Each structure stands twice: as structure tokens, then as C-alpha cells.
Amino acid sequence: MRTISLVLLLSLFMPIALAETPEERGLAIAREADRRDQGWGDSSASMAMILRNSQGDESHRQLRVRNLEVEGDGDKTLTIFDEPLDVKGTALLTFSHKTGPDDQWLYLPSLARVKRISSRNKSGPFMGSEFAYEDISSDEVEKYTYRYLRDEVYEGMDCFVMERYPVDPHSGYTRQLVWIDQAEYRPQQVIFYDRKDALLKTLRFRDYRQYLDQYWRADRFLMENHQTGKSTELHWSDQQFRQGLTDRDFDQNSLRRAR
Amino acid sequence: MAGVVTRVKATWLMAVMLAWGGLAPAQGQWSGQLATEARLFAASPAHPGQGAGSLSLALQPEYYHSWDEGRQSFLFAPFLRLDSRDAERSHGDIRELTWIRASRDWELRLGIRKVFWGVTESQHLVDILNQTDLVENPDGEDKLGQPMVNLALVREWGTLDLFLLPGFRERTFPGIEGRLRPALVVDTEQAVYESAREERRIDAALRWSHYIGPWDLGLSHFHGTSREPRLLPGVDGDGKPVLVPRYDVIHQTGLALQRIAGDWLWKLELIRRSGQGDTFTAAVGGFEYTLVGLRESVMDLGLLLEYSFDDRKDAAPNPFENDLFLGTRWVFNDVDGTEILAGLFLDLDHHGRLYNLEASRRIGNAWRLSAELRVWQAFPVTDPLHAFQADDHLLVELARYF
Numbered sequence: 001m002r003t004i005s006l007v008l009l010l011s012l013f014m015p016i017a018l019a020e021t022p023e024e025r026g027l028a029i030a031r032e033a034d035r036r037d038q039g040w041g042d043s044s045a046s047m048a049m050i051l052r053n054s055q056g057d058e059s060h061r062q063l064r065v066r067n068l069e070v071e072g073d074g075d076k077t078l079t080i081f082d083e084p085l086d087v088k089g090t091a092l093l094t095f096s097h098k099t100g101p102d103d104q105w106l107y108l109p110s111l112a113r114v115k116r117i118s119s120r121n122k123s124g125p126f127m128g129s130e131f132a133y134e135d136i137s138s139d140e141v142e143k144y145t146y147r148y149l150r151d152e153v154y155e156g157m158d159c160f161v162m163e164r165y166p167v168d169p170h171s172g173y174t175r176q177l178v179w180i181d182q183a184e185y186r187p188q189q190v191i192f193y194d195r196k197d198a199l200l201k202t203l204r205f206r207d208y209r210q211y212l213d214q215y216w217r218a219d220r221f222l223m224e225n226h227q228t229g230k231s232t233e234l235h236w237s238d239q240q241f242r243q244g245l246t247d248r249d250f251d252q253n254s255l256r257r258a259r
Numbered sequence: 260m261a262g263v264v265t266r267v268k269a270t271w272l273m274a275v276m277l278a279w280g281g282l283a284p285a286q287g288q289w290s291g292q293l294a295t296e297a298r299l300f301a302a303s304p305a306h307p308g309q310g311a312g313s314l315s316l317a318l319q320p321e322y323y324h325s326w327d328e329g330r331q332s333f334l335f336a337p338f339l340r341l342d343s344r345d346a347e348r349s350h351g352d353i354r355e356l357t358w359i360r361a362s363r364d365w366e367l368r369l370g371i372r373k374v375f376w377g378v379t380e381s382q383h384l385v386d387i388l389n390q391t392d393l394v395e396n397p398d399g400e401d402k403l404g405q406p407m408v409n410l411a412l413v414r415e416w417g418t419l420d421l422f423l424l425p426g427f428r429e430r431t432f433p434g435i436e437g438r439l440r441p442a443l444v445v446d447t448e449q450a451v452y453e454s455a456r457e458e459r460r461i462d463a464a465l466r467w468s469h470y471i472g473p474w475d476l477g478l479s480h481f482h483g484t485s486r487e488p489r490l491l492p493g494v495d496g497d498g499k500p501v502l503v504p505r506y507d508v509i510h511q512t513g514l515a516l517q518r519i520a521g522d523w524l525w526k527l528e529l530i531r532r533s534g535q536g537d538t539f540t541a542a543v544g545g546f547e548y549t550l551v552g553l554r555e556s557v558m559d560l561g562l563l564l565e566y567s568f569d570d571r572k573d574a575a576p577n578p579f580e581n582d583l584f585l586g587t588r589w590v591f592n593d594v595d596g597t598e599i600l601a602g603l604f605l606d607l608d609h610h611g612r613l614y615n616l617e618a619s620r621r622i623g624n625a626w627r628l629s630a631e632l633r634v635w636q637a638f639p640v641t642d643p644l645h646a647f648q649a650d651d652h653l654l655v656e657l658a659r660y661f
Contacts, residue, residue, distance in 0.1 A: 051594055059594050060624060085660030086627040087596070088290055101521070103470075111400065112373040116475050120522050121551045121559060128594040172552070248363055249329075252470070253413055257332060257359060257366075259323050 026146025026162040033185040034141045040215045042245035043067045046238045051129050054229030059084075061127050067138075068250050074098055075138040076250040080258045081127075091258040093250060094119075098142040099167075107255045114252055123172025130201060130223045130232040132172055135192075143167055149177075154188055157181040173200070184208075186216045194227075201225050211241050287324025287333065293317070294658035298438070301634075305649035306442055308435045313344035319354070332359045340395070347434030347447075348394040354404045366411040371404035374422075376466060376477055378517040378526040379543045381565040381584035381604065382577075385479060385513035385528045388464060390428035390486050397439045397633075397647065398615075403428045417469025417476075427458040427484050430504065441490070441646040446501040449493060452484065453508045453534075460484055460508070477515040485509040485535055489576060509534035522549045526565070541569040543579065547588075561588035563602070573608070578644045581607045595620045611638035611645075629656045 020028065049061035062083035068076040074096030081090045089109035096102045102119040122134040144164035152161045159179040166173055177191040187205055194200040207219035221234040248254060294317045304310065317340040325332035336355035342348035357370040377386045388405055395401035406426040412419040432445035454460040462483020469476050488504035495501045511532040518525045527544035545565030553560045563586035567579035586602035597620040604613040614636070619629035631654040638645040 053594070084596070084621055084624045085290070086292075086621055086625075086658070088660065111375055112402075113375040113377075116378075116470075116517055116519055116524065118519060118522055118524065118549055118551075121549065123552055124559060125557050125592045128592060128596060170551070246363070248361075248413065251413070252468075253366055253411060253418060254361070257329075257361060259325070259332070259334070 022148045023146060025148035026164070027141075029148060029160050029162060029180060029185070030141050030144070030146050030164070033180060033187075034139075036185050037215060039069075040212065041069055041242045042249075043239065043241045044243060044245070045217075045236050045240070048235040048237070049127065049129055050233040050235070052231045052233075059128075061129070066245060066249065068245055068247070070095075074102065074140050076247070077138065078250055078255065078258060089259050091255050093252070093255045094137065095250075096138040096140070098140045101168075102137065105252060105255060107258065109259070112256070114255060120170050122168070122170060130225045130228075130230055131221075131234070134166075134168075134171060134173075135203065135223070144176075151182070152179070154179045154181075157183065157188065159188060184216055186218075199226050209239070211239060215241065287322050289320060289322050290661060291318070291320035291336075292658050292660045293319075294656050296654060296656040299653045299655075300438055300649075301651040301653075302649045304438065305646075306440070309438050310344045310436060313342055313348075313438075315340055315342040315348065317341075321355075330361050333357065334359075345394070345434050345437030347432065348437055350394060350431060352392065352403050354402075356404070364413050366409075366413065368407070368409040368411070371406050372409070373402050373404060374407075374409070376479060376513065376515060377528055378475070378477075378515050379528050379545065379565055380526075380547070380563055380586065381545075381582075381602070382543055382567060382579050383528070384530045384541055384543055385477065385515045387479075387481050387486055387511060387513070388422065388424065390430055392431050394431040394433055394437070403431070417467055420464075420466045420468070422462075422464040422466075424462040424464065424483060425459075427460060427462070427506070428486075429458065429506075430486065430488060432504075438650045438652070439647055441502060441643075443492075443500055443502045445490060446493065446495050446503055449495070449501070449503045450488070451503060451505045453506065454484060458484075473519045475515075475517040475519075477513075479513040479515075481509070481511045481513070483508065485511075485532075487535075487576070489535065507535040522551065523547075524549075536574075537571070539569065539571045539575075541567075541571075541575070541579075543567040545584070557592045559588075559590040559592065561590070562586075563588065573641060576643065578604075578606070578611075578638075578642055583607060595622070597621075606638065606642065606644075609637075609639045609642060611642055612636045613638075613644060625660045627658045627660070629658070630654065 044066045047063050047065055051059045060083060064080045066078045070076055077094045079092040081087045091107040093105045094102055104117045104119045106115045106117050123132050126133050126136055144166055147163045149161045149163060152159055159181050162178055164176050164178055172195060173192050174195060174197045175193050178187055179189040181188055186208055190203040192201040202224050204222045205218035206222060208216045209219060210216050217239055219236050224231045296315050299312045319336060319338045322335040334355045334357045338354045339351040340349060353371050355372060357368060357372050360367045374388045375386055377383045389402035391399045392401040392403045393399060405424060405428060408423045410421045429447055429450055432447055433440040435444050464481040466477060466479035484506045488506050490502040491505050493501050493503035509532050511530055514529045516527040524547040529542045531540050543565055548562045550560040565584040567582045569575040569580040572580050583605040584602060586600060589599040591597035599618040602615040614634040616632040619627060621627050634651045635644055635648045638648060
């Protein structure tokens with residue numbers, strides 16, 4: 001019923017909206033989701049990863065992530081690895097960009113060395129998990145083109161279902177199917193198709209929490225690889241916003257200090 | 260350990276301890292590693308006194324504490340190795356004993372630290388502040404902690420690091436029982452200095468570093484006692500011939516340059532050094548190209564090529580005067596973090612070859628198993644690497660992290 005009333009409303013007051021192509025509608029949804037998530041400034045959080053292979057064997061990762069919102073460009077991210085213990089103290093600094101490759105530096109504490117690394121490995125696994133670097137990097141509107149498909153109820157929520165196509169030719173995906181809830185414009189599920197357009201992975205977002213009365217963050221990300229039977233769970237905790245982080249907390253000097 | 264403690268400037272130790280004790284509520288965390296290592300040599304020793312292999316144990320705990328919302332931190336990392344064979348290799352060091360105060364446009368770093376400058380893989384020309392802990396590994400990647408006062412000015416135009424370096428650290432060399440040494444033992448007790456203040460000379464350095472889009476740049480100058488000694492013939496107390504390290508006072512200007520272009524990393528290091536014989540220029544440059552997702556797998560394969568040059572030619576005390584390094588780096592991107600680095604150093608003048616294979620993987624959450632294989636071939640007597648030809652070896656290390 002709600003969908004019908006929405007359509008009625010749209011036809012009465014926004015006749016232009018009905019003339020939208022599916023591509024325009026998809027882009028409009030992505031822009032709205034992006035608009036609603038603007039202005040958070042800086043954030044930090046802890047992340048636990050649980051990796052499971054097809055036999056159910058588990059291994060664990062523990063890391064901390066700091067983010068800085070950058071106006072007009074992608075976010076800056078500092079990731080500090082706590083576990084496994086042999087990589088403790090390793091840190092990764094990423095300047096993501098709306099277009100073009102990201103800038104990345106890795107700090108290796110045993111050599112006290114900062115290494116510039118190629119961000120072309122975005123399709124590669126992040127710490128041996130089922131998450132690729134591109135799955136956890138900053139979500140920018142410009143990184144995809146879009147096509148709205150349909151409205152659908154998912155897990156009891158009215159959702160938009162759309163397809164998005166990575167702009168970067170080095171992405172590991174041809175397309176992704178995305179479920180976004182209509183109430184808060186939060187991604188609820190993403191299905192990934194590999195370079196051969198075969199079903200690859202499903203990502204589900206669970207336990208959303210709202211911060212600063214505006215910004216939604218899911219406590220749990222569940223990624224399942226349909227081709228290998230492996231899965232990875234991310235559990236977020238200690239989410240904090242607007243702690244006054246600046247560009248100085250995201251440079252090579254702070255990368256060396258991070259532990 | 261006693262020798263180590265006396266070598267470390269007690270005043271710095273005190274200053275850092277006081278700063279830490281006075282400002283920090285003592286609530287940091289301990290971590291670290293304990294590693295056992297076995298070295299197996301393919302051939303019998305070339306020099307009398309040496310053994311067939313060795314076992315050793317290394318402990319490196321680390322205490323870290325940060326406070327003042329991360330603006331201040333304290334790090335303490337002592338190191339101790341016990342070697343079954345070589346008394347010189349059984350040694351201790353303070354790798355880090357540092358207090359850092361960071362502000363918006365500067366950072367003050369005080370104490371014993373490790374600082375790395377450089378971009379290339381096959382050798383590190385520009386990197387000069389820390390002394391090489393050569394008994395640890397002949398590849399020279401291990402460093403001794405260096406006492407320093409380091410003020411970093413962090414500005415729009417980059418970072419300017421100013422260093423004062425009190426307390427020179429002598430290079431460590433394998434002892435008479437140790438493998439991987441020249442035919443003559445290096446007698447560190449007889450070390451001679453150009454500076455009348457010997458190891459108490461205060462050295463100085465500065466470095467500007469910045470990144471501009473795909474470029475990373477570092478320009479540095481060092482004035483002080485060379486970390487690399489010249490090895491001169493001498494005799495020990497018993498009248499036996501030995502090598503005596505001589506530490507000259509040098510000026511060294513260094514440039515490190517790196518450009519990233521997609522899957523390509525282009526690298527160059529260039530130095531000019533005066534004060535150690537004739538002024539000379541040395542360079543190393545090349546690339547690392549990464550094949551991401553090799554053959555539809557999740558594995559990455561890196562291809563490395565670097566060329567080294569030294570205008571002292573064969574008179575250069577290091578083996579990289581006209582040499583090529585070819586390497587492949589296999590990164591499996593698996594749960595166990597498996598990595599293999601296979602490299603070949605090729606002397607273009609005399610056709611000497613050094614094969615180097617390094618592999619490692621994690622076991623569970625807290626263990627890591629690594630192996631190194633090194634083989635030296637066809638180095639002429641005039642080459643510094645000739646001495647290692649009887650020392651082809653396999654090193655296996657199992658480390659427990661905590």
C-alpha cells in the first residue's frame with residue numbers, strides 16, 4: 001500500500017520524477033544516501049574479523065580504523081592492525097579519491113619503514129578475508145554508475161533494489177545488486193558478480209545504530225563467498241564521532257606513530 | 260648486556276624515563292616476540308674456529324603507552340639474542356626507548372630510535388642514521404637503536420626533520436667462531452675514529468620529505484661519523500692478523516625518489532659521500548611491477564629489477580658497484596599471510612651471483628615460521644662477497660608473538 005501511495009504522491013507533485021530513466025533514478029538514490037551521510041566529520045572504531053573456511057575453521061583479526069571526511073574528495077583512513085600478533089603495529093594510510101586510484105602507504109614497524117603501495121590491488125583480499133579492499137573502502141557516488149531495478153521488501157523493510165557498475169576497470173566486479181532501505185537510505189544487502197558476471201559473494205549489513213541523531217552504522221557485516229564456501233564477519237565496536245581528528249592525524253608522521 | 264648499557268647514553272635514558280614517569284600514568288601494554296632460529300650451512304667452514312651450524316634464541320619485548328589523546332607516547336623495546344656458537348652474536352641492544360610529543364605542526368622525538376629512509380629493496384644507500392646490526396643477518400636489514408633528538412617540522416611544503424645524534428654505535432661483526440665473516444676476524448675492540456671525540460662525537464642530519472601526487476621525495480644530508488667503517492689490516496694482542504674498523508667523519512647527501520604509476524613503482528636512491536677516501540657517487544634504481552590477481556587467483560606477483568652503481572668501481576667496500584638485482588615477490592593473500600621473495604644479485608663485471616630466497620607463513624594467530632636460503636656463486640677473490648662462498652646456508656626461524 002505504501003508503495004502505491006508514494007507513487008500517487010510523486011505523480012501529483014513531482015511529474016518530472018516519473019520521467020526519470022532507471023539510470024537517473026539509481027543515481028538519485030545513491031546521491032540521496034550520500035547526502036544523508038555527509039557532515040560526520042571524523043570517526044574511529046574497532047573492528048574484529050572472523051574468517052571461516054568451508055570446513056568451518058576460524059581465524060581472527062583485530063584492528064582499529066580512523067576516518068576523516070574530506071570535502072569534495074574521498075575520505076582519509078588510518079587502519080592499525082592489532083591481530084594477528086605478527087602484524088601488530090602495522091598501519092595502513094589511505095587517501096581515497098572520487099576518481100582515479102587511491103593513495104596508500106603502509107608502515108612496517110619491524111623495519112620502521114613507510115612504503116608507498118599500489119592501490120591497483122583493490123580486488124585483492126583484505127587480510128586474507130572474503131572482503132576485498134574495494135568492499136571496505138570509502139563509498140563514493142562517483143565510483144559507480146547506477147540503474148534502479150525495482151522496489152522490494154527485504155527483511156521486513158521497503159527497499160530500493162538497484163544495480164551498480166564499478167567505473168574502475170580494475171574492480172573485481174562487473175556489477176553489484178544493492179538493497180537500500182527507503183526509510184533511511186542504508187545499504188542492507190549487496191550481491192557481487194565477478195569479472196565473468198558469475199555470482200560471487202553476498203554481503204549483509206546487520207544491527208544498524210544511529211549516531212549523532214543522523215549517521216547510521218551497522219555493527220555487523222556478514223560476507224559469504226558462494227564460490228569458495230568461505231565467509232567473513234566484521235564486528236564493529238567503540239564507534240566514536242567528531243573527536244577533533246585533523247589532516248595531521250592522517251599523514252606519514254602519524255602513520256609512523258600509530259601503534 | 261653490561262656492554263650495551265654502558266654504550267647507551269645513560270643521560271638520555273634518564274631523561275626519557277623521567278619524562279615518561281612524570282607525565283604518564285603508567286598504563287601501557289606489553290607485546291613482543293620470542294624466536295628460535297637454526298642456521299644450517301651446506302659446506303664445512305672455510306676458516307678455523309667456525310662451526311657447522313648454530314642455534315639461537317632471540318627475545319624482543321615491547322612496551323608501548325600513549326596518552327594526552329595520542330599526542331604523547333612512550334615506546335621501549337629491548338632486544339637480546341643468545342647464540343650457541345658465536346659469542347659476538349650473543350648480544351643485546353635497546354632498539355627503542357622513545358618519548359614522542361606531537362603537535363599540529365611539529366613533532367619532538369627523543370631517545371633511542373630506529374629511523375628508516377629509502378625506497379629501494381636490494382640495498383639501502385640513503386638510510387644512514389642507524390648502525391647495522393650485522394651479526395643478526397648478513398643482509399644488513401637489522402639495525403641498532405640510535406640515541407637522538409629529532410625535531411620534525413610538519414608544514415604544507417612537507418616535513419623537515421632535524422636530527423642531533425649523540426652516541427655513535429659501532430657496527431657489530433661475527434666473531435672468530437661465527438660464519439658469514441671475512442677470512443680475517445674484524446677486531447671491534449681496536450676500532451679507530453677520525454674524530455678525536457671518537458664515539459662521543461655528536462653527529463647531525465636533516466631531511467626534507469614530501470609527497471606530491473604520485474611522487475614521494477626525500478632529500479637528506481648527514482654530517483658525522485660514517486656508520487660504514489673501512490676495514491684496515493692490523494694485528495691483535497697475540498700478533499695475529501685481523502681487520503680493524505676505521506670510522507671516518509663524512510658528509511653524505513642523499514636523494515630518494517619514488518613514483519607510482521598504476522601497477523608500477525619506480526624507485527631511485529642516490530648518494531654523494533665525501534670524507535671517506537675520494538668523494539664518490541652511488542645510486543640504485545629500478546622498479547617493482549605487480550601482477551594483481553595472477554591467473555584469476557587472489558595471488559599477487561611482484562617483479563623487481565634494480566641496478567646498483569658506485570663510481571669507486573671495484574674499490575668500493577660494498578659489493579654493489581655494477582650489479583643487477585632481479586626479484587619476484589609472491590603474495591598469496593591467504594589466511595596464513597604466506598609470502599615468498601626470491602631474488603638474484605648479479606655482478607655485471609665479474610659474474611658473481613647471490614641467490615636469496617625468503618619465505619614465511621603464519622601458524623595460528625601467534626606463530627610465524629620463516630625460512631631464508633642464501634647461495635653465493637663465482638665471486639672473485641677481489642669481491643667482498645667472496646668470503647661468504649663457503650657459507651651457503653638455510654635459516655629457519657619459528658617466532659612466537661605475545
